Amino acid sequence: MSMSVGGDSSEEKPLSDINTTPLVDVMLVLLIIFLIAVPVVIQSVKLKLPDVRFDPTTTKPENVLLSVTSKPDGSCAVYWGTSPVTSKELIDRAVEKLKAEIARQGGANAAGLELPEAHIRGDVNVNWSCVGGTIYTMQMAGFARVGFISEPPPGEGVARL
Template identity: 85%
Template sequence: MAMSVGGDTTDKPMSDINTTPLVDVMLVLLIIFLIAVPVVVQTVKLKLPDVKFDPTTTKPENVSLSVTTKPDGSCAVFWGTSPVTSGELLDRAVEKLKAEIARQGGVGNPELELPEAHIRGDVNTPYRCVGGTIYTMQMAGFAKVGFISEPPPGSTTARM
Protein backbone atom coordinates (compact mmCIF):
# COMPACT_ATOMS: atom_id res chain seq x y z
CA MET A 1 0.00 0.00 0.00
CA ALA A 2 1.17 3.49 -0.71
CA MET A 3 0.65 6.42 1.60
CA SER A 4 0.80 10.05 0.69
CA VAL A 5 1.82 12.61 3.29
CA GLY A 6 1.60 16.37 3.04
CA GLY A 7 0.85 18.77 0.22
CA ASP A 8 -1.96 17.37 -1.88
CA THR A 9 -5.39 17.29 -0.21
CA THR A 10 -7.33 15.71 -3.08
CA ASP A 11 -8.52 12.17 -2.60
CA LYS A 12 -7.19 10.68 -5.81
CA PRO A 13 -6.04 7.07 -5.84
CA MET A 14 -2.29 6.65 -6.09
CA SER A 15 -1.15 4.98 -9.32
CA ASP A 16 2.57 4.60 -8.57
CA ILE A 17 3.81 1.08 -7.74
CA ASN A 18 6.86 0.56 -5.60
CA THR A 19 8.93 -2.04 -7.51
CA THR A 20 11.88 -2.19 -5.11
CA PRO A 21 10.57 -5.20 -3.11
CA LEU A 22 9.80 -7.03 -6.35
CA VAL A 23 13.34 -6.47 -7.66
CA ASP A 24 14.80 -7.59 -4.33
CA VAL A 25 12.82 -10.84 -4.40
CA MET A 26 13.81 -11.50 -8.04
CA LEU A 27 17.51 -10.96 -7.27
CA VAL A 28 17.34 -13.35 -4.32
CA LEU A 29 15.62 -16.00 -6.50
CA LEU A 30 18.22 -15.52 -9.23
CA ILE A 31 21.05 -16.10 -6.77
CA ILE A 32 19.32 -19.21 -5.39
CA PHE A 33 18.91 -20.66 -8.89
CA LEU A 34 22.52 -19.86 -9.83
CA ILE A 35 23.71 -21.78 -6.79
CA ALA A 36 21.20 -24.66 -7.00
CA VAL A 37 21.38 -25.56 -10.71
CA PRO A 38 25.01 -26.80 -10.77
CA VAL A 39 24.25 -28.98 -7.74
CA VAL A 40 21.21 -30.56 -9.39
CA VAL A 41 22.80 -31.13 -12.81
CA GLN A 42 25.33 -33.91 -12.34
CA THR A 43 27.16 -34.99 -15.47
CA VAL A 44 29.91 -37.41 -16.32
CA LYS A 45 32.70 -35.76 -18.26
CA LEU A 46 32.93 -37.40 -21.69
CA LYS A 47 34.54 -36.58 -24.99
CA LEU A 48 32.07 -37.78 -27.59
CA PRO A 49 33.48 -38.87 -30.95
CA ASP A 50 33.35 -36.57 -33.93
CA VAL A 51 31.22 -38.27 -36.53
CA LYS A 52 31.91 -38.09 -40.22
CA PHE A 53 30.20 -40.26 -42.78
CA ASP A 54 32.73 -42.66 -44.23
CA PRO A 55 31.92 -44.29 -47.54
CA THR A 56 31.43 -48.01 -47.17
CA THR A 57 33.80 -50.22 -49.10
CA THR A 58 31.86 -53.37 -49.79
CA LYS A 59 33.84 -56.55 -50.34
CA PRO A 60 32.26 -59.40 -52.27
CA GLU A 61 32.52 -61.73 -49.26
CA ASN A 62 30.54 -59.37 -46.98
CA VAL A 63 26.93 -60.24 -46.22
CA SER A 64 24.28 -57.63 -47.01
CA LEU A 65 21.14 -57.91 -44.90
CA SER A 66 17.98 -55.81 -45.06
CA VAL A 67 15.59 -55.70 -42.11
CA THR A 68 12.04 -54.41 -42.36
CA THR A 69 8.59 -55.07 -40.96
CA LYS A 70 5.81 -56.99 -42.67
CA PRO A 71 2.30 -55.46 -42.75
CA ASP A 72 1.24 -57.82 -39.92
CA GLY A 73 4.01 -56.40 -37.67
CA SER A 74 6.38 -59.35 -37.85
CA CYS A 75 10.04 -58.96 -38.82
CA ALA A 76 11.28 -59.57 -42.34
CA VAL A 77 14.99 -60.21 -43.00
CA PHE A 78 16.45 -60.38 -46.49
CA TRP A 79 19.83 -61.95 -47.39
CA GLY A 80 20.65 -59.89 -50.44
CA THR A 81 17.19 -59.84 -52.01
CA SER A 82 15.85 -63.22 -50.84
CA PRO A 83 13.77 -63.41 -47.66
CA VAL A 84 15.06 -65.69 -44.88
CA THR A 85 13.69 -66.87 -41.55
CA SER A 86 15.70 -66.65 -38.36
CA GLY A 87 16.78 -70.31 -38.60
CA GLU A 88 17.71 -69.98 -42.28
CA LEU A 89 19.68 -66.81 -41.48
CA LEU A 90 21.72 -68.64 -38.85
CA ASP A 91 22.36 -71.63 -41.12
CA ARG A 92 23.35 -69.50 -44.13
CA ALA A 93 25.60 -67.31 -41.99
CA VAL A 94 27.43 -70.31 -40.50
CA GLU A 95 27.87 -71.85 -43.96
CA LYS A 96 29.10 -68.53 -45.40
CA LEU A 97 31.63 -68.13 -42.60
CA LYS A 98 32.88 -71.73 -42.91
CA ALA A 99 33.23 -71.38 -46.69
CA GLU A 100 35.14 -68.09 -46.38
CA ILE A 101 37.53 -69.50 -43.75
CA ALA A 102 38.17 -72.55 -45.94
CA ARG A 103 38.71 -70.34 -49.01
CA GLN A 104 41.34 -68.28 -47.17
CA GLY A 105 43.33 -71.28 -45.95
CA GLY A 106 41.76 -72.17 -42.63
CA VAL A 107 41.82 -70.75 -39.13
CA GLY A 108 45.63 -70.98 -38.88
CA ASN A 109 46.12 -68.35 -41.60
CA PRO A 110 47.55 -65.20 -39.91
CA GLU A 111 46.15 -62.99 -42.71
CA LEU A 112 42.63 -64.34 -42.34
CA GLU A 113 40.04 -61.62 -42.95
CA LEU A 114 36.59 -62.64 -41.88
CA PRO A 115 33.59 -61.24 -43.74
CA GLU A 116 31.41 -58.55 -42.23
CA ALA A 117 27.64 -58.35 -41.94
CA HIS A 118 26.14 -55.08 -43.17
CA ILE A 119 22.61 -54.40 -41.96
CA ARG A 120 20.26 -51.95 -43.62
CA GLY A 121 17.32 -51.32 -41.29
CA ASP A 122 14.16 -49.54 -42.32
CA VAL A 123 13.56 -46.43 -40.23
CA ASN A 124 10.15 -47.74 -39.07
CA THR A 125 11.44 -51.18 -38.07
CA PRO A 126 11.25 -51.93 -34.34
CA TYR A 127 14.56 -52.53 -32.57
CA ARG A 128 13.63 -56.12 -31.74
CA CYS A 129 13.89 -57.00 -35.45
CA VAL A 130 17.30 -55.35 -35.91
CA GLY A 131 18.55 -56.62 -32.53
CA GLY A 132 17.48 -60.17 -33.37
CA THR A 133 19.38 -59.99 -36.66
CA ILE A 134 22.51 -58.72 -34.91
CA TYR A 135 22.26 -61.48 -32.32
CA THR A 136 21.80 -64.17 -34.97
CA MET A 137 24.83 -62.97 -36.95
CA GLN A 138 26.97 -62.88 -33.80
CA MET A 139 25.81 -66.39 -32.88
CA ALA A 140 26.91 -67.53 -36.34
CA GLY A 141 30.41 -66.19 -35.65
CA PHE A 142 30.46 -62.84 -37.41
CA ALA A 143 32.71 -60.55 -35.36
CA LYS A 144 31.94 -57.40 -37.34
CA VAL A 145 28.32 -56.39 -37.71
CA GLY A 146 27.76 -52.87 -39.02
CA PHE A 147 24.92 -50.63 -40.06
CA ILE A 148 24.51 -49.00 -43.42
CA SER A 149 22.81 -45.62 -43.21
CA GLU A 150 22.10 -42.73 -45.48
CA PRO A 151 23.78 -39.46 -44.54
CA PRO A 152 21.57 -36.40 -44.26
CA PRO A 153 21.22 -34.37 -47.44
CA GLY A 154 23.94 -31.79 -47.92
CA SER A 155 26.44 -33.47 -45.61
CA THR A 156 29.92 -34.11 -46.88
CA THR A 157 31.74 -37.37 -46.87
CA ALA A 158 35.24 -37.09 -45.43
CA ARG A 159 37.84 -39.28 -43.79
CA MET A 160 39.05 -38.38 -40.34
Protein backbone atom coordinates in the same frame (compact mmCIF):
# COMPACT_ATOMS: atom_id res chain seq x y z
CA MET B 1 11.15 -36.90 43.67
CA SER B 2 12.54 -40.25 44.57
CA MET B 3 14.62 -42.79 42.76
CA SER B 4 15.51 -46.28 43.80
CA VAL B 5 19.09 -47.26 43.33
CA GLY B 6 19.78 -50.88 44.07
CA GLY B 7 18.09 -52.03 47.21
CA ASP B 8 15.78 -54.94 47.64
CA SER B 9 13.20 -54.22 45.01
CA SER B 10 11.46 -57.55 44.64
CA GLU B 11 9.49 -56.48 41.62
CA GLU B 12 11.99 -56.24 38.76
CA LYS B 13 10.26 -55.62 35.46
CA PRO B 14 11.95 -56.28 32.12
CA LEU B 15 13.11 -53.16 30.35
CA SER B 16 10.70 -52.41 27.50
CA ASP B 17 12.61 -49.54 25.87
CA ILE B 18 14.50 -50.28 22.64
CA ASN B 19 18.06 -49.07 22.47
CA THR B 20 18.20 -47.09 19.20
CA THR B 21 21.80 -45.91 19.58
CA PRO B 22 23.32 -48.74 17.47
CA LEU B 23 20.70 -48.17 14.76
CA VAL B 24 21.46 -44.45 14.63
CA ASP B 25 25.20 -45.17 14.51
CA VAL B 26 24.79 -47.53 11.55
CA MET B 27 22.55 -45.08 9.71
CA LEU B 28 25.04 -42.24 10.18
CA VAL B 29 27.88 -44.38 8.86
CA LEU B 30 25.80 -45.36 5.80
CA LEU B 31 24.88 -41.72 5.22
CA ILE B 32 28.55 -40.72 5.25
CA ILE B 33 29.46 -43.56 2.88
CA PHE B 34 26.73 -42.55 0.40
CA LEU B 35 27.66 -38.88 0.60
CA ILE B 36 31.23 -39.79 -0.37
CA ALA B 37 30.38 -42.47 -2.98
CA VAL B 38 27.58 -40.77 -4.95
CA PRO B 39 29.65 -37.95 -6.48
CA VAL B 40 32.20 -40.50 -7.66
CA VAL B 41 29.54 -42.61 -9.39
CA ILE B 42 27.73 -39.66 -10.97
CA GLN B 43 30.84 -38.25 -12.68
CA SER B 44 30.99 -38.80 -16.40
CA VAL B 45 33.68 -38.44 -19.01
CA LYS B 46 33.22 -35.42 -21.23
CA LEU B 47 33.45 -36.37 -24.90
CA LYS B 48 33.12 -34.64 -28.20
CA LEU B 49 31.83 -37.16 -30.66
CA PRO B 50 32.73 -36.87 -34.35
CA ASP B 51 30.37 -34.90 -36.55
CA VAL B 52 30.51 -37.50 -39.32
CA ARG B 53 27.09 -38.50 -40.60
CA PHE B 54 28.40 -41.65 -42.19
CA ASP B 55 31.71 -43.10 -43.18
CA PRO B 56 32.00 -44.74 -46.59
CA THR B 57 32.52 -48.46 -46.27
CA THR B 58 34.73 -50.58 -48.42
CA THR B 59 32.58 -53.30 -49.85
CA LYS B 60 34.19 -56.67 -50.27
CA PRO B 61 32.54 -59.49 -52.17
CA GLU B 62 32.71 -61.78 -49.12
CA ASN B 63 30.76 -59.38 -46.87
CA VAL B 64 27.12 -60.16 -46.13
CA LEU B 65 24.54 -57.45 -46.82
CA LEU B 66 21.38 -57.77 -44.73
CA SER B 67 18.28 -55.60 -44.91
CA VAL B 68 15.79 -55.43 -42.05
CA THR B 69 12.24 -54.16 -42.56
CA SER B 70 8.81 -54.63 -41.03
CA LYS B 71 6.00 -56.56 -42.62
CA PRO B 72 2.52 -55.00 -42.71
CA ASP B 73 1.50 -57.16 -39.71
CA GLY B 74 4.40 -55.73 -37.65
CA SER B 75 6.67 -58.79 -37.76
CA CYS B 76 10.30 -58.63 -38.87
CA ALA B 77 11.45 -59.23 -42.42
CA VAL B 78 15.16 -59.94 -42.97
CA TYR B 79 16.69 -60.12 -46.45
CA TRP B 80 20.03 -61.75 -47.30
CA GLY B 81 20.97 -59.66 -50.30
CA THR B 82 17.57 -59.52 -51.99
CA SER B 83 16.08 -62.83 -50.85
CA PRO B 84 13.96 -63.03 -47.68
CA VAL B 85 15.19 -65.40 -44.95
CA THR B 86 13.78 -66.71 -41.69
CA SER B 87 15.80 -66.71 -38.45
CA LYS B 88 16.72 -70.37 -38.94
CA GLU B 89 17.77 -69.80 -42.55
CA LEU B 90 19.74 -66.70 -41.51
CA ILE B 91 21.88 -68.53 -38.96
CA ASP B 92 22.34 -71.55 -41.25
CA ARG B 93 23.44 -69.39 -44.20
CA ALA B 94 25.72 -67.30 -41.96
CA VAL B 95 27.47 -70.38 -40.55
CA GLU B 96 27.87 -71.85 -44.04
CA LYS B 97 29.25 -68.53 -45.32
CA LEU B 98 31.87 -68.44 -42.55
CA LYS B 99 32.83 -72.08 -43.07
CA ALA B 100 33.22 -71.55 -46.82
CA GLU B 101 35.28 -68.38 -46.34
CA ILE B 102 37.58 -70.02 -43.78
CA ALA B 103 38.06 -73.02 -46.08
CA ARG B 104 38.76 -70.70 -49.04
CA GLN B 105 41.48 -68.89 -47.08
CA GLY B 106 43.23 -72.10 -46.07
CA GLY B 107 41.62 -73.10 -42.77
CA ALA B 108 41.14 -71.63 -39.32
CA ASN B 109 44.90 -71.52 -38.62
CA ALA B 110 45.82 -69.74 -41.85
CA ALA B 111 48.02 -66.67 -41.52
CA GLY B 112 46.23 -63.39 -42.23
CA LEU B 113 42.75 -64.86 -41.99
CA GLU B 114 40.20 -62.13 -42.79
CA LEU B 115 36.65 -63.05 -41.89
CA PRO B 116 33.73 -61.43 -43.69
CA GLU B 117 31.65 -58.70 -42.09
CA ALA B 118 27.88 -58.39 -41.79
CA HIS B 119 26.47 -55.05 -42.94
CA ILE B 120 22.93 -54.32 -41.78
CA ARG B 121 20.64 -51.81 -43.44
CA GLY B 122 17.72 -51.14 -41.10
CA ASP B 123 14.59 -49.32 -42.15
CA VAL B 124 13.89 -46.15 -40.16
CA ASN B 125 10.48 -47.40 -39.06
CA VAL B 126 11.51 -50.92 -38.13
CA ASN B 127 11.19 -52.05 -34.52
CA TRP B 128 14.55 -52.03 -32.71
CA SER B 129 14.07 -55.66 -31.65
CA CYS B 130 14.16 -56.73 -35.30
CA VAL B 131 17.57 -55.15 -35.83
CA GLY B 132 18.79 -56.38 -32.43
CA GLY B 133 17.68 -59.92 -33.22
CA THR B 134 19.52 -59.82 -36.53
CA ILE B 135 22.71 -58.60 -34.83
CA TYR B 136 22.41 -61.32 -32.20
CA THR B 137 21.83 -64.01 -34.81
CA MET B 138 24.87 -62.96 -36.83
CA GLN B 139 27.06 -62.87 -33.73
CA MET B 140 25.82 -66.32 -32.71
CA ALA B 141 26.76 -67.57 -36.17
CA GLY B 142 30.32 -66.36 -35.60
CA PHE B 143 30.48 -62.97 -37.31
CA ALA B 144 32.81 -60.84 -35.19
CA ARG B 145 32.17 -57.62 -37.10
CA VAL B 146 28.60 -56.44 -37.56
CA GLY B 147 28.06 -52.89 -38.79
CA PHE B 148 25.32 -50.57 -39.99
CA ILE B 149 24.89 -48.96 -43.37
CA SER B 150 23.29 -45.50 -43.35
CA GLU B 151 22.61 -42.65 -45.70
CA PRO B 152 23.22 -38.97 -45.00
CA PRO B 153 20.31 -36.56 -45.12
CA PRO B 154 19.73 -35.17 -48.63
CA GLY B 155 21.99 -32.31 -49.62
CA GLU B 156 24.79 -33.11 -47.16
CA GLY B 157 28.19 -34.23 -48.26
CA VAL B 158 30.53 -36.63 -46.56
CA ALA B 159 32.47 -35.00 -43.74
CA ARG B 160 35.86 -36.44 -42.91
CA LEU B 161 37.87 -35.92 -39.77
